[in-house]
Amino acid sequence: MTQAPSGFEYQFGGSLDGAAPSYVSRKADLIFYQALKAGQFCYVLNSRQMGKSSLRVQTMQRLQADGTVCLFIDLTGIGRQDVTPERWYAGVVQFLVSGGQLDAQFQWRTWWRERQDLFSPVQRLGLFVQEVLLVEIQQNIVIFVDEIDRVLSQNFSLDDFFIFIRFCLEQRSVNPDFGRLTFALLGVATPNDLILDKAQTPFNIGTAIELEGFGVDEVEVLAQGLKTTVAQSQATMQAILDWTGGQPFLTQKLCHLVASAAGIDPTGTNFTGSVEQVVYSRLIENWEFQDEPEHLRTIRDRILRNQNRVGRLLSLYRQILLDGSISDDGSPHQMELRLSGLVVERQGTLVPHNRVYKSVFDLAWTEQRLAELRPYEVLLCNWFASSCQDESFLLRGQFLQDALVWALGRSLGDRDYQFLGASQDLAKRKAQAALDATQQASQLLALARQAARQAVSTQRLKWQWLPKIAIAVTLPILLLRFSGLFQGLEWNALDQCFRWRPLERPDHRIAIVAMDESDIAAVGQWPIPDRVLAQAIANIKAQHPMAIGLDLYRNLPIEPGHTELQQHFSATPNLFGIEKIVGNQIKPPLLLQQREQIGFADQVTDADLKVRRALLSMSLSEETVNYSLAVKLALPYLNAQGVEMKPLDGDRIQLGKTILERFERNDGGYVRAESGGYQILLNFRGNADRFPVYSLKALLNRQIPLDSLRDRIVLIGTNAESLNDFFYTSYSTDWLGSPERMSGVTLQANIVSQLLSAALEGRSPLRVWPKPIECLWILVWAGIGAGIGWRFRSGRAIALCGFTASGLLMAIVYVGFLWGWWLPAIPALLTFWMTTAAVLAINSRQRDRVFFQCTLAQLLAEGKDYPVARRIALEYLKQSENQDNQAEIERHLSQESLTQASLT
Numbered sequence: 001m002t003q004a005p006s007g008f009e010y011q012f013g014g015s016l017d018g019a020a021p022s023y024v025s026r027k028a029d030l031i032f033y034q035a036l037k038a039g040q041f042c043y044v045l046n047s048r049q050m051g052k053s054s055l056r057v058q059t060m061q062r063l064q065a066d067g068t069v070c071l072f073i074d075l076t077g078i079g080r081q082d083v084t085p086e087r088w089y090a091g092v093v094q095f096l097v098s099g100g101q102l103d104a105q106f107q108w109r110t111w112w113r114e115r116q117d118l119f120s121p122v123q124r125l126g127l128f129v130q131e132v133l134l135v136e137i138q139q140n141i142v143i144f145v146d147e148i149d150r151v152l153s154q155n156f157s158l159d160d161f162f163i164f165i166r167f168c169l170e171q172r173s174v175n176p177d178f179g180r181l182t183f184a185l186l187g188v189a190t191p192n193d194l195i196l197d198k199a200q201t202p203f204n205i206g207t208a209i210e211l212e213g214f215g216v217d218e219v220e221v222l223a224q225g226l227k228t229t230v231a232q233s234q235a236t237m238q239a240i241l242d243w244t245g246g247q248p249f250l251t252q253k254l255c256h257l258v259a260s261a262a263g264i265d266p267t268g269t270n271f272t273g274s275v276e277q278v279v280y281s282r283l284i285e286n287w288e289f290q291d292e293p294e295h296l297r298t299i300r301d302r303i304l305r306n307q308n309r310v311g312r313l314l315s316l317y318r319q320i321l322l323d324g325s326i327s328d329d330g331s332p333h334q335m336e337l338r339l340s341g342l343v344v345e346r347q348g349t350l351v352p353h354n355r356v357y358k359s360v361f362d363l364a365w366t367e368q369r370l371a372e373l374r375p376y377e378v379l380l381c382n383w384f385a386s387s388c389q390d391e392s393f394l395l396r397g398q399f400l401q402d403a404l405v406w407a408l409g410r411s412l413g414d415r416d417y418q419f420l421g422a423s424q425d426l427a428k429r430k431a432q433a434a435l436d437a438t439q440q441a442s443q444l445l446a447l448a449r450q451a452a453r454q455a456v457s458t459q460r461l462k463w464q465w466l467p468k469i470a471i472a473v474t475l476p477i478l479l480l481r482f483s484g485l486f487q488g489l490e491w492n493a494l495d496q497c498f499r500w501r502p503l504e505r506p507d508h509r510i511a512i513v514a515m516d517e518s519d520i521a522a523v524g525q526w527p528i529p530d531r532v533l534a535q536a537i538a539n540i541k542a543q544h545p546m547a548i549g550l551d552l553y554r555n556l557p558i559e560p561g562h563t564e565l566q567q568h569f570s571a572t573p574n575l576f577g578i579e580k581i582v583g584n585q586i587k588p589p590l591l592l593q594q595r596e597q598i599g600f601a602d603q604v605t606d607a608d609l610k611v612r613r614a615l616l617s618m619s620l621s622e623e624t625v626n627y628s629l630a631v632k633l634a635l636p637y638l639n640a641q642g643v644e645m646k647p648l649d650g651d652r653i654q655l656g657k658t659i660l661e662r663f664e665r666n667d668g669g670y671v672r673a674e675s676g677g678y679q680i681l682l683n684f685r686g687n688a689d690r691f692p693v694y695s696l697k698a699l700l701n702r703q704i705p706l707d708s709l710r711d712r713i714v715l716i717g718t719n720a721e722s723l724n725d726f727f728y729t730s731y732s733t734d735w736l737g738s739p740e741r742m743s744g745v746t747l748q749a750n751i752v753s754q755l756l757s758a759a760l761e762g763r764s765p766l767r768v769w770p771k772p773i774e775c776l777w778i779l780v781w782a783g784i785g786a787g788i789g790w791r792f793r794s795g796r797a798i799a800l801c802g803f804t805a806s807g808l809l810m811a812i813v814y815v816g817f818l819w820g821w822w823l824p825a826i827p828a829l830l831t832f833w834m835t836t837a838a839v840l841a842i843n844s845r846q847r848d849r850v851f852f853q854c855t856l857a858q859l860l861a862e863g864k865d866y867p868v869a870r871r872i873a874l875e876y877l878k879q880s881e882n883q884d885n886q887a888e889i890e891r892h893l894s895q896e897s898l899t900q901a902s903l904t
Helices: 027-037 052-065 085-099 108-114 121-136 148-153 159-173 176-180 220-224 233-244 248-262 271-284 296-304 310-323 332-339 355-360 363-373 377-385 397-407 414-433 435-456 465-482 487-500 517-523 530-541 562-571 590-594 629-640 696-700 744-760 771-791 795-818 825-862 867-879 883-903
Strands: 042-045 069-074 141-146 181-187 343-346 349-352 510-515 547-550 575-579 598-600 613-618 645-647 652-655 658-661 678-681 693-695 713-718
Touching: 027 042, 027 052, 027 181, 042 052, 052 069, 052 141, 052 181, 069 085, 085 108, 085 121, 108 121, 121 159, 121 176, 121 181, 148 181, 159 176, 159 181, 176 181, 220 233, 220 248, 233 248, 233 271, 233 355, 248 271, 271 355, 296 310, 296 355, 310 332, 310 349, 310 363, 310 414, 332 343, 332 349, 349 355, 377 414, 397 414, 435 867, 465 771, 465 825, 487 795, 487 825, 510 696, 510 744, 517 696, 530 547, 530 562, 530 696, 530 713, 547 629, 562 575, 562 590, 575 590, 575 629, 598 629, 613 629, 629 713, 629 744, 652 744, 658 744, 693 696, 713 744, 771 795, 771 825, 795 825, 867 883
Parallel strands: 042 181, 069 141, 141 181, 510 693, 510 713, 547 575, 547 713, 575 598
Antiparallel strands: 343 349, 613 678, 645 652, 652 658
């Protein structure tokens, strides 16, 4: 608020309410008020500082006086940084709750969060209006949304907000309560800018409020402030309007400036002639420094802010300045120019808004901005100024290309398009002149390449290179293998062979008594009491098994029945318990330890936590050797068959028909594996379905068929998930879900079965080749890959042979596995394909070099009579070649240039 010397207050900038002495009531005030009072949806979209906010404040006061509840949403208060749709719509609801004074009876944040998972933000806004706002407020409601153009600065679409407004308006025919609600939008934008979905826009069912400048018959209140300082206040007011065109901000500011200047001379005589002096001295001269509060700079910035549109806007404005006006066609660029406030629509034409704008943003200013904008300004002006539009001023070559790239996506003026179009026409004519030479060059190059293809068709890499390439590829693969890079892949290949292998016949020499969850539930506790375990052993002994393996840790008594269990331990020489000797040790039953009826249950796991090896024995001291439970159980059975375990040289063991080879740390796909104790590679028989399995409940109730355990090795263990006595093995895969694990007692049965089958049937354990033979195997496949890459040229033939050879490799690996050999599949497969690719790449590079040399020689020979066409053909060839070939072509081009220069 600024006070003139007369004491009258003029306000320029900010909002004026209806009680402000300098508030000017316009025709739009009445139209806006009456439309909203009648429940119509209204929007006031105009340039800045045209009095929109003051209009809103005055209209809200009048409506509130009539009993209408007015709610105000200022979108600048919601912000732009880190604002999501969730926060934006929550901000709208907060404005409505606060403006409607609903805070006391309505906890809107809780209400909003409770519906977050059920409804989108705009749906929750609709529910709030229907369930809360229209229920709590029974009067008519007008929601004013100011700065509506702020929706354009959000990084997400707010079309749904405008669709929501249309929905509320259309709901009036369904829900009478919506008849009490309407909206008023104010801002600097066009309806087409605000919503992309034109089919759902609310603007085609609303009322547009046109804000025009102050008319002569509307500014009496402003003239009141001039009466005490200016003798001819009406004439002065008219002079002010002549300069401002009634623009609200400028009119208020100029009234203040005139009143302040006139106040210096109390007589104020004949002051109307000095308005021009005030305008020039206080508004136009050095306007960028005197523009406070900011107004003219706002107009300038809106014109210049969009680099893609500024050229078109300045060109349109330049045309208006030159012609006085242009026809209003409603185009987006004209609408943008109008929103800047610089021009207005009058009687179907666009004209400068007022003399102040026309003086500040004059033709010189416009031309200067265009000159700063265009990279070709000087040439454009010279071309238009020349009498015949001299072509020497047009753009050529790279300058033309740069100008076209610069103009891409920009909206330019008609003069720009004429100049650029003429430059392109000239470029086309120049190109047409060289077309014949270009076509001839293309023919020369095509003939040269055809001759080169015939020469290359017989070109092939010398076969002496194949062994060198095979070795060069194999050596890095072997180094990577010995570093352990392929260890996991080779384990997975071995596991896949186990899963592919046909099911082996069940081993009925071994029986499993497995306690599951139902057995534990029936007993009622874990560990199971010694009496239950004693009864189980007694029932097994009744069928005269060959050996009994207790795969349960029993280092402490579990009453009741401990004495009975001890009696069975004493009276059963073929009963073996377990202990844990690696890591956290677990003691065995003392009585069985004293009778040396103990085997350890420790297993060896690989880095991927899978068991692929069996630990048969370990020496914890130089005097004693500890054997695994599987060995302890297998030996009595084998001894009864007349088979004994005999040590051989080199850590080998003769076991019946088979010699067991001790696992070494680098066997097969392993690299520096832990090889302590006596380990062998596991040759699984299969999962639990490969052995007879009985439940503890069936054993205790004597429901096991008679003689089903006679002369067998019986393992007592658990397969209850809650006890977690499970291991990942080669049969565990997570391709179709959680990997299946093998219970510890089933794993023991597999190891026992492997020892029995190896000794009695000669079933081969898994064996590996010596490292030199493995390296030779990998090298052989590298040679096969090199041969395929050398022999074939067709990509289809190479792919067919490559996949056939890969299938053969995997078949050999699989058949070898069935015979008990673990062959290196992954390194062989990698060397095969990499060698094939290397031979192809070298051969292709050699053919490319020959092809280039033949093409170049042919061009130089055949193009002697067509120097221009030959030079163009060489340039074409140069563009498609590598740097070395380009350098060679450049030498020929330079030599030709020197020759031509010497001739001229």
